[in-house]
Amino acid sequence: MKAVVLKDITNSDDIVLENIEKPKAQKGWPLVKILGFGMNHSELVLRVNEIRADYIKKPIVPGIECVGVIEESLDEEFKAGDKVCSMMGGMGRNFNGSYEEYAILPISKLFHIHSDLDMKYLAAIPETFFTAWGSLFECLKLEKKDILLVRGATSALGYASMQIAKALGCQVIGTTHKQEKMHFITDLGCKAILDPEGKIAGKVYANKVLELIGPKTLRDSLRCCYHGGIVCNTGILGGEYFLNGFDPIKEIPNGVYLTGFFSNYPTQEVVDSLFKFINEYNLKPFIGASYKFSDIKAAIKAQEKGVDGKIVVTM
Numbered sequence: 444m445k446a447v448v449l450k451d452i453t454n455s456d457d458i459v460l461e462n463i464e465k466p467k468a469q470k471g472w473p474l475v476k477i478l479g480f481g482m483n484h485s486e487l488v489l490r491v492n493e494i495r496a497d498y499i500k501k502p503i504v505p506g507i508e509c510v511g512v513i514e515e516s517l518d519e520e521f522k523a524g525d526k527v528c529s530m531m532g533g534m535g536r537n538f539n540g541s542y543e544e545y546a547i548l549p550i551s552k553l554f555h556i557h558s559d560l561d562m563k564y565l566a567a568i569p570e571t572f573f574t575a576w577g578s579l580f581e582c583l584k585l586e587k588k589d590i591l592l593v594r595g596a597t598s599a600l601g602y603a604s605m606q607i608a609k610a611l612g613c614q615v616i617g618t619t620h621k622q623e624k625m626h627f628i629t630d631l632g633c634k635a636i637l638d639p640e641g642k643i644a645g646k647v648y649a650n651k652v653l654e655l656i657g658p659k660t661l662r663d664s665l666r667c668c669y670h671g672g673i674v675c676n677t678g679i680l681g682g683e684y685f686l687n688g689f690d691p692i693k694e695i696p697n698g699v700y701l702t703g704f705f706s707n708y709p710t711q712e713v714v715d716s717l718f719k720f721i722n723e724y725n726l727k728p729f730i731g732a733s734y735k736f737s738d739i740k741a742a743i744k745a746q747e748k749g750v751d752g753k754i755v756v757t758m
């Protein structure tokens with residue numbers, strides 16, 4: 444079968460599809476025929492940097508999410524033909540991920556899905572919408588009456604978060620560092636703020652803040668939040684991973700709560716709630732580009748260049 448196999452830091456020009464042996468189902472690890480997957484910023488980080496970390500299995504097939512059908516299973520929870528999705532839990536880092544035709548995936552990270560959406564849209568949902576959902580509801584306790592500020596709104600996760608919050612009935616503000624992208628935010632019915640410097644404190648206020656740029660703007664985001672509000676750091680688009688010299692006493696305003704979301708722990712219950720909401724509100728992920736798996740190199744190059752919306756790959 445065909446797969447992208449990374450051994451070390453790899454330029455997008457050097458991406459090739461290799462022939463590797465098709466895996467066999469094992470107890471606790473059904474064999475999944477991959478039908479499609481979304482591409483994620485973290486896969487770019489893996490390819491250009493993180494792959495050298497000790498905790499990454501090498502060689503590794505990248506890809507932290509997929510939609511597929513069970514091809515073979517030794518576990519009663521899944522039977523051949525079941526439509527499933529999978530994400531995270533070490534996928535594409537500790538064990539081979541979705542940039543391949545078949546994958547064996549742990550039952551703890553395999554979820555049944557019920558949706559009639561076209562594969563192009565379905566493939567864009569698991570990781571992005573699960574992360575948006577967890578950030579908004581588990582961490583930010585989002586309610587209809589809230590004003591939500593999404594920083595780094597012109598990422599796939601930003602668009603998904605704005606779509607969910609708008610469907611719920613919230614007032615939503617999104618920031619972008621590019622003037623020409625403001626309309627993507629207003630098109631979703633949200634207010635767009637141009638923020639090329641990462642400095643909007645004192646000008647923009649919300650009681651729930653979703654920080655997707657990360658430590659680079661987190662201090663500023665904390666100062667955008669009303670007393671009693673919550674800031675959730677979920678992204679690292681700004682390329683800074685740590686808050687050096689952070690003084691929590693002085694830098695977290697009194698009565699503002701700081702939290703973070705890590706998408707490593709999806710559950711069937713949350714996946715069911717998420718798809719119920721998507722079906723009820725007829726949400727369609729904002730697709731930036733779609734590619735066939737045979738064109739994976741072009742998909743990876745597009746990701747590097749930057750695409751507005753989620754990049755999906757179908758088999």
Ligand SMILES: NC(=O)c1ccc[n+]([C@@H]2O[C@H](COP(=O)([O-])OP(=O)(O)OC[C@H]3O[C@@H](n4cnc5c(N)ncnc54)[C@H](OP(=O)(O)O)[C@@H]3O)[C@@H](O)[C@H]2O)c1
Nearest residue numbers: 483484574595597598599600677678679680704705706749
């Ligand atoms: N905590 C978790 O478990 C979790 C899970 C999933 C994703 N994430 C993180 O969430 C973030 C979004 O992920 P994604 O997969 O949705 O990303 P993505 O769709 O690949 O988004 C990347 C795009 O974001 C845009 N962007 C907007 N503001 C930016 C800024 N200030 N600096 C740099 N780029 C900016 C860039 O386009 P323009 O420059 O053209 O605007 C870039 O093309 C990433 O940092 C990712 O690592 C975290």
